Amino acid sequence: MNKLTDLSTTPWGMMNDRFTILTGNHRLLKSINSTVIRDLVRTDSPISGAQLAKITGMRPSTVQKILKNLESQGLVTKIGIGASTKMGGRPPTLWEICGHHGYAIGIQLEMNEIRAVLVNLKSQIIAEQQVATDRFASIHDIEEQIIIVIKDILQSKNIDRQQLLGIGIGVSGLVDVTRGIILRTSLLRHASPIPLRESLQKHYDIPIYIENDANAAALAEKWFGARKKTDHFVFVLVVVDKDVFGIGFGLVLKHDIYRGANMLAGEATPYDLNIKKILRDQCGFRDAHFINGQSKIDLDDVHLSDLIAAIDENPVAKDFFDSVGKIIADELTAVINLLDPQMIVIGGEIAAAKGSLFKPVQDSLRHRGLLLAERQIDIVPSSLPVNSVSLGAVSIILQQIFQEPVKAM
Numbered sequence: 001m002n003k004l005t006d007l008s009t010t011p012w013g014m015m016n017d018r019f020t021i022l023t024g025n026h027r028l029l030k031s032i033n034s035t036v037i038r039d040l041v042r043t044d045s046p047i048s049g050a051q052l053a054k055i056t057g058m059r060p061s062t063v064q065k066i067l068k069n070l071e072s073q074g075l076v077t078k079i080g081i082g083a084s085t086k087m088g089g090r091p092p093t094l095w096e097i098c099g100h101h102g103y104a105i106g107i108q109l110e111m112n113e114i115r116a117v118l119v120n121l122k123s124q125i126i127a128e129q130q131v132a133t134d135r136f137a138s139i140h141d142i143e144e145q146i147i148i149v150i151k152d153i154l155q156s157k158n159i160d161r162q163q164l165l166g167i168g169i170g171v172s173g174l175v176d177v178t179r180g181i182i183l184r185t186s187l188l189r190h191a192s193p194i195p196l197r198e199s200l201q202k203h204y205d206i207p208i209y210i211e212n213d214a215n216a217a218a219l220a221e222k223w224f225g226a227r228k229k230t231d232h233f234v235f236v237l238v239v240v241d242k243d244v245f246g247i248g249f250g251l252v253l254k255h256d257i258y259r260g261a262n263m264l265a266g267e268a269t270p271y272d273l274n275i276k277k278i279l280r281d282q283c284g285f286r287d288a289h290f291i292n293g294q295s296k297i298d299l300d301d302v303h304l305s306d307l308i309a310a311i312d313e314n315p316v317a318k319d320f321f322d323s324v325g326k327i328i329a330d331e332l333t334a335v336i337n338l339l340d341p342q343m344i345v346i347g348g349e350i351a352a353a354k355g356s357l358f359k360p361v362q363d364s365l366r367h368r369g370l371l372l373a374e375r376q377i378d379i380v381p382s383s384l385p386v387n388s389v390s391l392g393a394v395s396i397i398l399q400q401i402f403q404e405p406v407k408a409m
Helices: 026-044 049-056 060-073 139-155 196-200 213-223 275-282 304-309 315-339 349-353 355-367 388-403
Strands: 076-081 093-097 103-109 113-120 125-132 164-171 174-176 181-184 208-212 233-240 245-253 290-292 295-297 343-347 378-381
Touching: 026 049, 026 060, 026 093, 026 388, 049 060, 060 076, 103 139, 103 213, 103 388, 113 139, 113 388, 125 139, 139 164, 139 196, 164 196, 164 213, 164 388, 174 208, 181 196, 196 208, 208 213, 208 388, 213 233, 213 245, 213 343, 213 388, 233 315, 233 349, 245 275, 245 315, 275 315, 304 315, 304 349, 315 343, 315 355, 343 349, 343 355, 349 355, 355 378
Parallel strands: 103 164, 164 208, 233 343, 343 378
Antiparallel strands: 076 093, 103 113, 113 125, 174 181, 233 245, 290 295
C-alpha cells in the first residue's frame, strides 16, 4: 500500500503518491482527512485504527476521532476484534463500511431498454432490473420510465426512498455532465438538448448525475471491475443490434476520466449501420437469410446473440465479427497514436465474441503498424460485459461519497 501523508501536519503544497496537498483552511483539511479514512475503510476493510494510522501517517488519535465521527454518522461500523501484535497489548477494533446506511441507483438508457442496478455503500449489488421500452418520444417519456424503474427496484428490496443517496444515469450521445444535459442522443426522435437532471430533480431531492455511456463503462471498470490499478486505458463501448451500431470511447488517464475542454472527448464517428447492414453491405451477404444450425433467419431478425452463438460453425458470423473488428480498429488508430494507452478494454455485449472479435482488431492494428512490441498494449474484454454502464453510473455516486474532496483537488 502507498503511505499517505498526515494532512494535519504536512506543510501545504507537498505531494505524495495519491494526493496533492494544497493550501486550505482547517475545516477543509479535516474534511480531506475524513475522506481519506472513509475511502480506505471502503477498500481495505476489515481494518483497524492502527493500520489506518500506519497507512496514512496520521496520528492514531486523529484516526480514532475520525472513525468515531464516521460511526456517529452511520457510515462505518465495528465488526469485531483483530489479533494482537507480537508485542501484545489490547486487540485492535476492526472497522468496515456500514452497507445499509444508504443506497445508490445506476441506470443505463438504451433505445429499447432501461437497465438499472441498486447497490449499497459497500458497493454490493442488491438488485438489478431490465425493462423493455418503446423508443422515447419526449423527455417526459424518459422521466416517467426512470421514475417507474426507481420505484420498482426500491420496492423489490423494501428499501425506503429516504435511504437513496443518489442516482447516476448513463446514456449514449453528447452529455454536458456539469449541467446534467443530454446535448444530442439517438434515444429521442428530436435532437433538442434534454435537461434530464433538472427534470428529475422535481421528483428527487438528491444528487443526480448524467454521464456518457462509454465514460460510465470506463468508470465501472475502475470501481467494480478489473482495472482498479491500471493508470491509462481506453474503454471501447460497442453497441450493435437490429436498430443501431455505435462506438464510444471512455478515456482513462492517470486513473481518471478525461473529458476534454468541452466535455466531449471520446466521441467516435457516427455510423449509419445495424446488424443487417453490416451483414449485407460489409460482408456481402445479400441472400436475405442467416444460417444458424438448421434454421434460416431473415437478416431483419438476426440478433447479436445469434451471431455469437454461431461463431464456431458459421462463416457468416465470422465475417460479421471480422467486419466489426476492422471498424473498431479504424476508430482506435488515432486514439492509440495520440494517447499511447496501457490497455484497450472492449465492452458491450459484443465482447462475448472474445477472440473472434479481438483477433481482427489486433490484426488490423498490426497491419497499420500500431501494435509494435515497444507499445505493449493489451486488448482485453471488459470484466463487466453486460451491466457496465449502469454500474459506472452508480459508481459516480459512490465516488462522490468516498473520494471527495480529495479527488476534486
